[in-house]
Amino acid sequence: MTELPSSSPPSVLILTKDEEVNIGACLDCFKFTDDVVVLDSCSTDRTVEIARKYANVRVASRPFDNEYNQRTFGLHEIEYRHPWVYVCDADERVPAELAREIVQVINAPGCEEAAFRLRYKNMYLGRWIKRSSGYPVWLVRLVRPDRVRYEHRETNIHLIIDGNVGELRENFVHYSFNKGLVPWFHKHNYYSQLESHEAQRVLGSTTLGEHLRHTFDRDKFVRRRAFKNLSFFPPLRGPIRFLYMYLLRLGLLDGGAGFHYASMISMYEYWIELKVRELRSKWRERTDALAERMLREVAP
């Protein structure tokens, strides 16, 4: 395609922390713009060194305190050369077709949008796991910093957009396992802990029997809530999630990668189930009580 002489590229913001395996390939995608900002939070690897080799890259540093502050700083405290900013993680790649589309839409006459969202292709074991990853999921990545801001809500942060959100046709590519699986396991060990505490809070002291009874309640709303609460009562949480992802969502069409991704997620579901049980049955307390009993002197 022929670009108009007046067409300007977007600026790019990439948040990093120890991304030496990813940063080079990520920056290679942005040769079409003259303004890339790498906002690094104290990497201890070669991330910054690699980033500095690119003529179009500026490196900024800010210690990570929380995601909200880091992202807000990135979008609003840094001066960009261009009105549009494409926000990106180091493990994401922007194919050439997407780059062309971005330049095209932000330079289109009469572009009124404040942001654009797009879909992504999740990669695992060298292939796109389309079905197992629940494609399509839409994410806002291209924004006008003057018309968006982040908002803090409980555990998640949300982007508040003042204006219309357009949609891009092309996808970006997400390599979530480029740093190996160990970080994934640790992250999901942590998430499952959070989830189990959430379940504990929702369940309160009600028993499974009561929830089951409520599913036959006359009141429709009581019934509905009982069904939702039942999802926190394990048994078979893992297998159910597996069957859902692998068969119902056709993960089996993603080959071996689809099988393993569905298995990993169901293992994660099982961890949640186990931790809910741990909290509800007070395993640690019962272990201590059992030890005390077994160590007690036998009366002569």
Added chain:
Amino acid sequence: MSEHAAAKPRIVVMIPTLNEAMHIAETVANARQVGEVFVLDSCSTDGTQQMARDAGAHVIEHPWEGYARQKNWGLDNLPVPADWVFILDADERLTPALRDEVLRVAASNTPVQGFLVNRVVLFMGRAIRHGGLYPSWNLRFFRFGHCRYEDRAVHEHMICDGPTGYLKCEMLHIRRETISEYIKKHIRYADLESDEWVRLKLGQGGGAQPKTMFRDVLRYRQWLRRKVWPKVPARPLLRFLYMYFVRFGFLDGRAGLHLAQLMASYEYMISLLYRDKMQRIASGVLKMPAPAPASPSQSIATSPAVASAADRAAPQAATTEADLAH
């Protein structure tokens, strides 16, 4: 308990520690029932040393040297004279029955120089008596000067220069960690284990030497674990079936089910990590893993499916409990 005041045998309980603040006061109090307590600490940073002193133990700090060497160093540097030594981990306790048996045996004229002690794991609110985790015999109680650990990085075991025997009563292994901590530990083990598989596959050493492989049970066990097991398909499922059905894990109720499932998870993580590492090495983004160091906080987890079979065949080998039970 105090009728043999005159020739009362001197028993020393040696407790190797690293950051055991959660347990140490109770362990020392428990161990003092049979004699003097010697805490051999590898430079804890959580105040274990002071807590042990406050509980009445002799404490010596010595930087970690490896499982076998550390304990041998402790035996060479006992702070008090001893006729008998009992080696106890910080998360273990002597039951009253075991305590009485130890005192009785020490006072007797037994020709036995070293005793194997059985151990039961308490986890998830339950005593785990199946799934291949029980019985678990280890040479822990011996006449001072007659037993030492064989010097090897992992899977050290004790060599005794006289006859060995078994104590009837068991000790407890109290697992207080949360499931999250348990999983975290097993992610680390899986990472190390998969590195080992990668090294083996790419031909950079590994444990078993074919020439001497069958010389003793430990090598046979290592051969099974390193050479045979990685090639078996559907390992997570097999591990589960083995623990839960073949080794009667189902008799431990829910805990048995969950332990078997956790071991299947563990097995699955090893497989995934191995596959992923091989792929990334092939595409040049990952370097070969460096040889594994033996550190106190990371015992190499073996596959109980294979290991425990060997255990039963040769209780005399008295390997260190580096398995699930660790």
